[in-house]
Amino acid sequence: MKSFKSLMSEEKLTEAFNFRPKDDKEIKANPAIPKDWQPFLIDIFKMFGETVVFQTTGKLNKKGEISGSALAGKVRPDEWFKIKTGKRKIGSGFKMEFNPKGTSMTLTKQYGEWDYSINLVAGLGSGVKGPSGAQWESLITHQYNILNNEPDIDxxxxxxxxxxxxxxxxxxxxxxxxxxxxLSMTTTMTQFGASTGKLSALWKKHGGTNATPKTDMYTSNYNISLKKAGGSQYASGTAGETLSTFHAALEYMGADGKSKAKIKSIMKSIKDNFEKIQLDMAKGELADLDAGKAVGGNIKKGSKIYRKGKGNKPDQAWSTKDQDEFKKFKDTEQFHKTLNDRIKKDLSVEKEPEFRKWFLFEAMSGFKKFGGSRSTSSICVTFNPDDGTVSKINVTGNGGSKGLSGDTPTLSKELIKKSGEIKLYSAFKSSGTRPYSVLRAHKEQTGDMLVDCTLDSLIRDQIMLDEDVKSLGLNLTEEVIELDEIALLKSVYSKMKNIGKDAKKWVSGFFKKLMAQVNKVLSSIEKLGKRMFEGLFQFLGIEITDASANVPSELADFVNK
Incomplete structure (x- = not known):
């Protein structure tokens, strides 16, 4: 194989596709083309005529050497299309080979003992631009309407x-x-042309700001999102857009009724955590045990708790599980952490098929983002101008715009299958150190609260309304102000013991009444439909602080537009 760049001289370098020969003489007269290369380029020119433009040099590196392809060409897109579709035959003696993506072609021909080759791509040469994405929309729309005998409808x-x-x-x-x-289309097409759509309140609330419509063209049956073939392997959208999409997917899940099991799982987590606190209290006052005092036949030795043996039997160490429970609830704030960790696990929806399909539907359609308006797409189409082919992904059941309705639109099988390929991540945190206070402040500011209490406020109110607490005249003013809810509960428990009250019985009854209230609130949250998860987050005092999504290349442009 003969290398073109080895024959070039530095003073003749120009880095541009700007040599447009009009005849053989111009090729022979070009000082940048060595004499033994001239027959090869003349044969290329005879094949393509003025539809080809050459770059006859590569780039200079720091050492003054030519790097990269020193000879290349661009073939006008209409000629390139003919080659790709088999309408244009390559001249005799040439070997043609496309790269794996079909975006470039190498032509090789033997002259004497040497093989000469050139790399060709579709293009117009330096200083001339092809159609942009929006201009391709116009081209396709116009030609489609010509096929429907309505050339000037748009x-x-x-x-x-x-x-x-x-x-x-x-x-x-x-x-x-x-x-x-x-697409089995029969009606005329209109290029949408809107630069921005109207974002929904949901979208703006969670930080989404990209108002670019998903729809590029539409007919009476389809809202079409269009992209040109090609793209990166994976891509992710902005934090605000992803977070808004996350909340939209949760709304779909709340509306379809299949996620009510989540509520039951949360209910069990709360109940289990309360039972652990009861177990903790039933084993004695933690402060006493921690100080080395014997409580209920139990005593602390070193870092472990032992149950005193009867008679001559040795003291028996608590089980590893019980030792862990002692350490877990030694700090009152651990209740919140433990409960939140369990709840976050219950709410970890990223890998759930139901959530993933709704996330991808929203990301590709913009249904909740644009409130189901014309900016919402029902079908995604990828076009390849090199060979005149298109591929589609139905977003709604059959790709039709009529499917863009209701709280839970029908999704296509293709979309549901592809949703298994996306990678999602989310992070939760408590919305404040005192959710009860946060609730009241938020209520005054926005009036958009779906529940009239939080889990923490229920605990606090239940203590303040407890008949035993009232009848005993316990002074809780200081504790109410200073302590968090679990610390307050333990303070009441201690006061009960100090005045000879059966504290174990009291706390057992307290939790029973509290769980009845919790169940009542969670039952009402179940009935919130699409806003079920929003109400659940408010009640638990948690919020999604971060979300990210990676999608395969064939979906990325549709998702992130």
Whole structure:
């Protein structure tokens, strides 16, 4: 194989696709083309004529050496299209090979004892730009409407498209035919043309700001989101957009009724945690045990708790599980941490098929983002102007815009299958150190509270309303102000013991009444429908602080537009 760059001289370097020969003489007269390369380029020129433009040099590196391909060419898109579709035959003696993606072609031919080769791509050369994404929309729309005998139904699309004829006529016509066939379309098409859509309150509330419509063109049956073939392997959207999409997916899950098991799981976590506190209290006052005092036949030795043996039997150490429980609830704030950790695990929806499908549906359609308006897409189409082909992903059941309705639209099988390929992540945190106070402040500011209490406020109110607490005249003013809810509960427990009250019986009854209230609130949250998770987060005093999503390349442009 003969290397073109080894024959070049530095003073003749120009880095541009700007050599447009009009005949053989110009090739022979170009000082940048060595004499033994001239027959090869003349044969290329005879094959493509003025539709080819050459770059005859590569780039200089720091050592003054030529690097990269020193000889390359761009073939006008209409000619390139003919090659890719088999309408244009390559000249005799040439070997043709495309790269794996089909975006470049190498032509090789033997002259004497040497093989000469050139790399070609589709293009117009330096200083001339092809259609942008929006201009391809115009080209496809115009050619499609011509097929439907309504060439000027979208006058603006026709005006823009005409600027790119005849060079892009054949690729645009082929794409229009592919649209008609693949989507079984019969009615005229309109290029949407809106630069921004109206974002919903839900979207803005959670930080989403990208108002670019999902829809690029539409017919009476389809809202079409369009992208050109190609793209990166994986891509992720902005934090605000992903977080808004996350909340939208939770709304779908709340509305479809299949997620009520989550409420039951949360209910069990709360109940289990309360039972652990009861167990903790039943084993004696932790402060006493921690100080080395014997409580209920138990005593602390070193870092472990032992149950005193009867008679001559040795003291028996608590089980590892019970020792862990002692350490876990030694700090009153550990209740919140333990409960929150369990709840976060219960709410970990990233890997659940139901959540993933709704997340992808919203990301590709923008249904909740744009409130189901024209900006919402029902089908996603990828087009390849090099060979005039299109591929589609139905978003709604059959890709039709009529499917963009209701709280839980019907999703396509393709979308549900592809949802298994996305990678999701989310992070939760408590919305404040005193959710009760946060609740009251938020209520005054926005009036958008779905529940009239939080879990912490229920505990506090239950203590203050408890008949035993009232009848004993316990002075809790200082504790109410200073302590968190679990610390307050333990303070009451201690006071009960100090005045000879059966504290164990009291705390057991307290939790029974409290769980009745918790169950009542969670039952009402179950009935919130699409806002079920929003109400649940308010009650638990937690919020999603971060969310991210990675999607495969064929979906990325649709998701992130």
């Amino acid at each position: 006058k603006n699309a026709a005006k823009i498209a005409n600027e790119f004829y005849p060079v892009y006529h054949e690729p645009a016509l082929a794409l229009a035919k592919a649209f008609k066939k693949e």
